[in-house]
Amino acid sequence: MFAHVILKPALRKFACAIFFLTLFLSLLSCRSSWAQESPYIVTYDHYLEEPGSLEVEYFSTFGTQRGGNDFDAFWAEFEYGVTAWWTTEVYVAGQTTFHDSTIFTGTRWENRFRLLQREHVVNPVLYIEFENTNGADKILKEVEGHDVESDFADPNGESRKEHDHELELKLLLSSTFKGWNVAVNPIATKNLLPSEPWEFAYAIGASRPLALKASPRRCSFCPENFIAGVEMYGGLGDTESAGLHDTSHYLAPVVAWNLPSDWTVRLSSGFGLNDNSHRLLLRWGLSREFAGFGELLEHFLGGRR
Amino acid sequence: MKTGSILFLSPTRIALATIGMIVLGIALAPAQKEDPAGRKNRLADAALAEVPAKASARSNPFEGDAEVVAAGGKLFEQHCSDCHGKKGGGTRHGVSLLREEVQQATPGTLFWIVTNGVVRHGMPVWSKLPEPERWQIVSFVESLKSRPIKSEAGQSQPGNPPSPKPAFP
Numbered sequence: 119m120f121a122h123v124i125l126k127p128a129l130r131k132f133a134c135a136i137f138f139l140t141l142f143l144s145l146l147s148c149r150s151s152w153a154q155e156s157p158y159i160v161t162y163d164h165y166l167e168e169p170g171s172l173e174v175e176y177f178s179t180f181g182t183q184r185g186g187n188d189f190d191a192f193w194a195e196f197e198y199g200v201t202a203w204w205t206t207e208v209y210v211a212g213q214t215t216f217h218d219s220t221i222f223t224g225t226r227w228e229n230r231f232r233l234l235q236r237e238h239v240v241n242p243v244l245y246i247e248f249e250n251t252n253g254a255d256k257i258l259k260e261v262e263g264h265d266v267e268s269d270f271a272d273p274n275g276e277s278r279k280e281h282d283h284e285l286e287l288k289l290l291l292s293s294t295f296k297g298w299n300v301a302v303n304p305i306a307t308k309n310l311l312p313s314e315p316w317e318f319a320y321a322i323g324a325s326r327p328l329a330l331k332a333s334p335r336r337c338s339f340c341p342e343n344f345i346a347g348v349e350m351y352g353g354l355g356d357t358e359s360a361g362l363h364d365t366s367h368y369l370a371p372v373v374a375w376n377l378p379s380d381w382t383v384r385l386s387s388g389f390g391l392n393d394n395s396h397r398l399l400l401r402w403g404l405s406r407e408f409a410g411f412g413e414l415l416e417h418f419l420g421g422r423r
Numbered sequence: 424m425k426t427g428s429i430l431f432l433s434p435t436r437i438a439l440a441t442i443g444m445i446v447l448g449i450a451l452a453p454a455q456k457e458d459p460a461g462r463k464n465r466l467a468d469a470a471l472a473e474v475p476a477k478a479s480a481r482s483n484p485f486e487g488d489a490e491v492v493a494a495g496g497k498l499f500e501q502h503c504s505d506c507h508g509k510k511g512g513g514t515r516h517g518v519s520l521l522r523e524e525v526q527q528a529t530p531g532t533l534f535w536i537v538t539n540g541v542v543r544h545g546m547p548v549w550s551k552l553p554e555p556e557r558w559q560i561v562s563f564v565e566s567l568k569s570r571p572i573k574s575e576a577g578q579s580q581p582g583n584p585p586s587p588k589p590a591f592p
Contacts, residue, residue: 154502154551165551168505170516198445202542206444227440235542237550297553330553334493342556409505415445 141196153407154345155382156299157374160260161323161349163301164241164292166230167199170412175405177384179258182397186271189215191223191256198411203232213256219274224251224282226259230290237294245288245303253280258399260286262307263317263356264364266394283310297330299323299347315356323349325372336378345374352391366395381406467518467525470541474532481531485555485562495563498556502549511567516545526568533561 153173156163167173175195182188193211200206209226228247254277256270285308292301305319325347333340352367354360370388377383381404388399485491500509506517513519520526525533537557540548549557 149505156551163551166547168547169545171505199547200445202540202545202547229444232542236539237548294550299551327553331555332494332498332559334490334497336497342553 149409153380153382153405154376155374155384155405157325157345157347157372157384157386158301158323158349159370159372159384159386159401159403160258160351161301161321162230162243162245162288162290162292162303163294163299163323164232164243164290166203166205166232166243167197168407168409169199169202171199171407171409172411173197173405173407175403177257177401177403179256180398180400181256181258181270183267183270184397185268186273187216187218189213189256189270191258193257193259195405203235205230209259211251211255211257213254213274215254215256215274221252221254221274221278223255223257223278224249226251239295240291240293243290243292245286245290247286247288249282249284249286251282251284253277253282255282258396260305260307260319260321261351261353261366261368262305262319263315263353264359265353266364266366267390267396268394270396284308285310298326315358317356318354318360319352320354321349321351323347323372325374338377343376343378345376347372349386352395364394365392367391368395368399370399370401463518464522464524466541466544467522470536470544471524471528471532474535478535479529479532481529481534483530483534483558483561483565485558486530488562491559491562492566494556495559495561495566498552498560499563502552503560506546511564520564521567525564530558530561530565533564534558537561 159177175197178190178192180190191213193209195207195209197205197207207228211224212220212222214220226247226249228245231244233242233244254274286305288303288305290301290303292299301323303321305321307317325345327342328344328346329341332342348369348371350369353365355365368388369391370386372384372386375383384403386401388401390397506514507520508514511520534557537560538548538550540546542548
């Protein structure tokens with residue numbers, strides 16, 4: 119009965135509005151916290167959110183589209199450090215296709231689990247994500263299987279009719295040495311329809327701060343506040359047709375700017391590496407970390423003050 | 424084309440599941456957080472004792488550099504103070520770094536703890552900070568023993584006698 123009530127669309131929208139309003143008001147009372155964010159937008163390294171901290175992120179991807187209209191896909195992420203070895207994250211995504219429309223494209227729920235307690239040469243993290251999206255989703259957070267540019271050319275009115283419920287698994291392998299981080303993410307995705315095959319993909323990245331030693335003063339333009347790198351990502355086919363044919367691939371220089379005001383700005387310009395790829399994926403992101411969000415939740419839930 | 428699925432994952436269900444998981448995490452957390460400070464300190468001491476001898480023997484390449492201590496103070500405030508307090512006196516989430524056991528630890532031991540964290544007890548790894556920055560933080564933590572600081576809870580810290588000369592301006 120409860121499930122029946124909460125699934126009514128009007129109530130669902132109201133509940134969502136109340137949820138985000140409460141979240142926003144809660145964040146006003148949290149102190150922000152400096153975050154040393156990696157510049158990657160697609161690739162993941164092995165670093166998780168600090169326990170009790172909530173990171174709120176907004177990202178946008180402008181993509182060129184041959185055979186259709188260019189688009190701007192955007193998403194918000196709410197990333198919470200439950201423990202030092204478990205981070206959970208919710209995504210809400212939408213997109214605007216120019217000369218077409220702006221639509222909501224779905225939600226994702228992501229969990230990352232650190233598998234080893236100490237640092238090693240290579241550090242594995244298990245990534246599990248559930249996606250509830252429609253066919254108009256264009257955030258290109260990962261490029262899977264035989265995803266190609268022409269898949270994104272349909273008008274929103276058509277593509278939004280398709281509904282995808284997917285399970286996505288990644289093994290995040292990451293290593294940090296002498297300031298350099300190198301991350302490799304093998305990816306496997308399964309549409310939960312039994313008839314759909316497993317799809318495969320990859321994302322790799324390397325990055326380094328512009329300076330390895332901090333200066334004593336607070337500054338916006340100190341080189342240690344900038345982390346630059348490059349990432350590459352693309353599809354590897356599926357269980358029915360593995361391989362690089364009919365796949366798309368991107369190479370993207372990336373940079374993160376960690377500001378003393380606790381904001382982080384990320385930029386990435388992804389260039390398609392073959393004819394199946396969008397020519398350009400221009401991405402930017404803005405994020406801020408709020409420490410003490412866990413304490414706030416505890417107080418709200420009647421925990422210890 | 425792909426309408427329908429085995430699992431019906433509506434946004435509401437995803438949000439409810441997420442909230443449920445977070446509530447579960449918080450419900451589990453008090454087992455650590457509500458323990459007396461003594462247990463927290465014992466866990467910290469155990470973590471210090473687990474540091475490999477080779478790592479403990481490493482020396483701080485920035486030993487005695489006042490500018491490094493100042494930079495370490497900035498980094499400490501940015502990354503460590505939420506749990507350990509702005510002056511290292513500890514909070515209910517992190518132990519006091521003014522304790523004798525911490526202050527008597529070798530620079531290599533502190534560096535190893537900063538690098539590897541104590542993940543099972545809530546301290547994340549900090550190897551995302553470049554190695555020189557981690558040594559800067561160690562320099563700052565070591566400097567705390569010579570500073571006239573009270574814990575955030577207002578208690579005086581044994582083993583940290585006030586010094587007439589601050590470690591850095």
